[in-house]
Amino acid sequence: MRKKAENMKVLFNPASAAVVGASDKPDKLGFHVMKSLISGGFAGRIIPVNPNSDEIMGLKAFPSLADYNEPIDLAILVLPAKLIPGVFRECAARGVKGIVLITAGFKEIDDPGGADLHEEIAGIANDAGIPVIGPNTFGMINFHTNLNASFTPEFSRLMKGSVALVSQSGGISHLLGFLAMRMDVGFSKIIGLGNRLNVDFDQMVDYLMGDPDTRVIMLYMEGVDNPVRLLETAKKHHGKKPIIINKTGSSAKGDQASRSHTGSMAGRHEIYMGSFSQAGMLAVDHTEALLDTARAFASCPLPDGPGVAVLSGQAGPGMAACDVCEARGLKIVQFTEKTQQKINENLPPLALRTNPVDMGPAWYDASAIEKIAKAAMEDDHVDGILFMMVFASANVDALKGIRGLLEDWAQRKPLISCILSPPGVWDEQIKALEQSGSLINYPTPERAANAMANLWEYKKMQTR
Amino acid sequence: MRKKAENMKVLFNPASAAVVGASDKPDKLGFHVMKSLISGGFAGRIIPVNPNSDEIMGLKAFPSLADYNEPIDLAILVLPAKLIPGVFRECAARGVKGIVLITAGFKEIDDPGGADLHEEIAGIANDAGIPVIGPNTFGMINFHTNLNASFTPEFSRLMKGSVALVSQSGGISHLLGFLAMRMDVGFSKIIGLGNRLNVDFDQMVDYLMGDPDTRVIMLYMEGVDNPVRLLETAKKHHGKKPIIINKTGSSAKGDQASRSHTGSMAGRHEIYMGSFSQAGMLAVDHTEALLDTARAFASCPLPDGPGVAVLSGQAGPGMAACDVCEARGLKIVQFTEKTQQKINENLPPLALRTNPVDMGPAWYDASAIEKIAKAAMEDDHVDGILFMMVFASANVDALKGIRGLLEDWAQRKPLISCILSPPGVWDEQIKALEQSGSLINYPTPERAANAMANLWEYKKMQTR
16 A cells, blocks of 8 residues: 555656557547647657557557566556456556556446456556556646646646646546636646546545645545545645535436446435535535635635625625625624724715725725725735726726735735626736736626635634 | 606617717716717717817717707716706706716715705606616616617627616626626626616616517616515516526625615515515526526527436536536436437447436547437427537537537527537637527536526416
8 A cells, every 4th residue: 555655656747658559540549648648748758559550649659568678657548448457467567656547448337347357457456556547537637747648638738736636527627627728727637536446535635635736626526435535534634735525416316327427326415515524625516616716725825714805896796795705604894993094085985985895986096996905904804805896998007006915915815806807908917917826816706705705614624 | 657668768779869078088987988989889979068178089069958959869967966957957958868877976975965966856857758877877788779878888899689787786787798798698788777866677677578679688786766666567577578687785784885885775685585586587696697597598498397308428517417407496307218219329338328318438429419419309308408518639529510400409499508628629619609599508517507497497487
């Protein structure tokens, strides 16, 4: 077991990667895996293995793993299931440190032969101490070493970042990846667990807790064979890095699908939800919320308490944010006298000057907005700031005016915004502020407020 | 009252529009209103009114409304509040048919003078039978006549379409507009009610029910002075066009903000929610859901029952959709024997062939996917189809393969999809299918399933 744990590091950071079943035919998965490795920019040695080719994508191909004489760290297998036991034995013999087993057709199929094969290869891998990602997976990606060991070269378009995804579903992994490209979320790793031959959620959590590139862990789960192990692992690392979990299978049909799909029990949804929370994991109820929440953790400090200031350029979005805050356990605090006085100096009497603050009347005066925001940020009652600003033609420069303040304050208290303009007006400014870590922006006030509520929920768990 | 109702049509379809307080200084709202009218492409006569200018943006300016001798249908007012009663009298004298009163500073301010002014101008407008949008509004837009009578020229970037928005908040109107630009939702009208001098939600609903350009009505509400009138109006038009409503003010703070902001009682949230539903209005709990739901109504037929087929290229997204379906009252039906047989012919035995269908094994065969989808669509048990397809490098042509089927079936049963690729791969194809009315696509399976659930919820209300 210890050897397997040590080999995990090599699995994600190999010096060489062999693709067994490599192909130069675009209708073969082995083609797409080769493309992923090459176009993803993997700096290590890439070794195509295929008995029918001398060369694949410009690289010398070998008939078998045995025919290659240098060390092989990682083997990515895209072969028919029946050939896998033999290749596993070769991997063990060649001292391979990790396997990505893309091939399907093991435990998840009805044929008992599938389960037998599963047991056979599990035995070989465990004896040799080789961690295996899969079977029945698209693969995995380590963005910090440009290792795209998946059949989806497009994953390499994702930004490098600090969010890791461990997922039981290839479909959801791709969905989250493509959504993340549109939201500019940066990833450390994506791991498609598939049918979890000998690497399950608990082992991935254990590994990622020690991974310096990962700050936030997202889990997408359908069913899990050994929930106790995951819960214990999460508890062991309690408070170290946030774990956000989304589990499908709450419906009878979904549950049934889960059993067939990955060969594991989905179990009772409510029991899972309660256990996750007790183990310090943050459960969210839809896929998009995984990304919304992970983004906030990746770039915000945690709030010290539930006190929120809602500052809005228009009353409506501020009210929408307040509704979510109160429903989710955040408090729209009363400002200290000093803060209130400063705000009053910058807003006319007819404005809504208490929390939520309607900054509308200061709309054309970026310095007034800056002073109001600064006063709220400095207020001891305020643990986090929700900042709403919707574009109007007359305030096109509003965002520029508060840039310095955002840069100055972003890492002191969580500041989460909903700043929105017509496409192309503020988008680049917002992106630049986000990439410099000065801002974390959401398309609606409700999603911004939910992100803040999740930061506080985690903080509460952490101190409990 | 009848005169006011007749004038509503002219208000939204004027042959001429005067801007009282027009300006060529970019720091004045009168500048932005002029820009909206001109750059929005309003085909009627535009009459700038300003005693200090002879010409504004290339158009001859007049010192007052009285100095212009031709008929004036619409007057847009951007003047200090104290000047408004005088201009209202001029409007009445000149036979103006409708007013957009952008100016703030009436009932919403603490000063009792504001309420007095409000009463005074309400009296003038009501005596003359002039409907007034505002005060304290950004204005209104009729996309089908290119009339942008707002201080936001950027609204004219929105697509023409069949969704109307009636909103009590300028901030939320802009937010929804800018989100809609990113989601390609087409609008018929956007109306910023502001402080509702004599045009309230009920009158707008009444008007829009008879508006041939509008198929779906979205309401964003903070508080309403006369909820009974709105409920009665909604009941009167029961089943004619869907009304989707989002109301903020569920929180104590939001409620308080609502009272200050628009001078009306927000009242108890739960009571409103129940009443809306009884009156046949569909209440949603966040701003994004207004657009998500309106889009579905604008392009889908309604389902005849709760029976849904979930067809997914990958198991995970299908399961996520199933969870939402069951939680929201849709049924994942059992297929007829005939359908099941056809599906079995196109999927190998080890696949998940019952509902939800995992089309993964037919992944590289667009014709198999087409046959499966067609069988499900033709199934009498199936009232609507949720179709999920996440891009993989090997299935880049999958969308092309089902195009004909989508075009053929879109208007027979509701078909709602979550088809997603890396940015730029399928986006144009999806957009084209959406614009031709063959597809309605959402970024996540949960949002797609919620849209379907809302279609069914409305259908149930309609037949009740």
